Amino acid sequence: MTPDSPHHLGHRDRLKARFERTGVAGLQDYEVLELVLFYALPRRDVKPLAKELLKRFGSLKGALDADREALLATPGIGPHAASLFRVIREAGSLYLRQKAEEREQISSTKELIDYCLSSMGGLKDEHFAVIYLNARNRIIAVETIQEGIVNQAVVYPRKVLEKALSRKASAIILVHNHPSGHVRPSDADIRLTRILQDAARVMDIALHDHLIVGENRFFSFREEGIL
Numbered sequence: 001m002t003p004d005s006p007h008h009l010g011h012r013d014r015l016k017a018r019f020e021r022t023g024v025a026g027l028q029d030y031e032v033l034e035l036v037l038f039y040a041l042p043r044r045d046v047k048p049l050a051k052e053l054l055k056r057f058g059s060l061k062g063a064l065d066a067d068r069e070a071l072l073a074t075p076g077i078g079p080h081a082a083s084l085f086r087v088i089r090e091a092g093s094l095y096l097r098q099k100a101e102e103r104e105q106i107s108s109t110k111e112l113i114d115y116c117l118s119s120m121g122g123l124k125d126e127h128f129a130v131i132y133l134n135a136r137n138r139i140i141a142v143e144t145i146q147e148g149i150v151n152q153a154v155v156y157p158r159k160v161l162e163k164a165l166s167r168k169a170s171a172i173i174l175v176h177n178h179p180s181g182h183v184r185p186s187d188a189d190i191r192l193t194r195i196l197q198d199a200a201r202v203m204d205i206a207l208h209d210h211l212i213v214g215e216n217r218f219f220s221f222r223e224e225g226i227l
Helices: 007-026 029-040 047-057 060-065 068-072 079-101 110-120 157-166 187-202
Strands: 126-133 139-148 171-177 206-214 217-220
Touching: 007 029, 029 047, 029 060, 029 079, 047 060, 060 079, 068 079, 079 110, 110 126, 110 171, 110 206, 110 217, 126 157, 139 157, 157 171, 157 187, 171 187, 187 206
Parallel strands: 171 206
Antiparallel strands: 126 139, 126 171, 206 217
């Protein structure tokens, strides 16, 4: 860097060096966003933009979870930066899913819950997914069965079990999100879980758990003694 170089170039070098020493644990949330924006906006001072994103979306997670239209409505954020945010978010979810898949056995391990929180915790509409497991309780597949507007996802037990049989699954874990953030099950959630448990038992398929996820929290039917 020359004496005439913009001051923010020195700041970038110092922030990158600090990240190499400490990782994100040694950085403020806006500084982590700065690091991301360095690669989308290589020739400008991004600190004010990083702070504006935190102000608009409330947190680092909120900024990364924001939909494309909301990001593009932020002055200074263009298509390249919006796409980079999505890549980071989805790459993180894929990493957590593959980390869970590497486990020798899955029930409701921390790795699986981290994946579910990452992939579904910030969704605006209700999604219902099924995790299919083999006889060794390793993940065969993860599939979204139903997507709907808030609180109106409809799940057909026959569809869930047909897919389990087609994959030769020995067990399943149900996962759905509550966009409201409140993760206590409704009466309808409990009723559906009982129906699926009874139907799966007839087919010699175990229902290991039903997870409800919201932002930064989850509810496990297994841990709460409902299953």
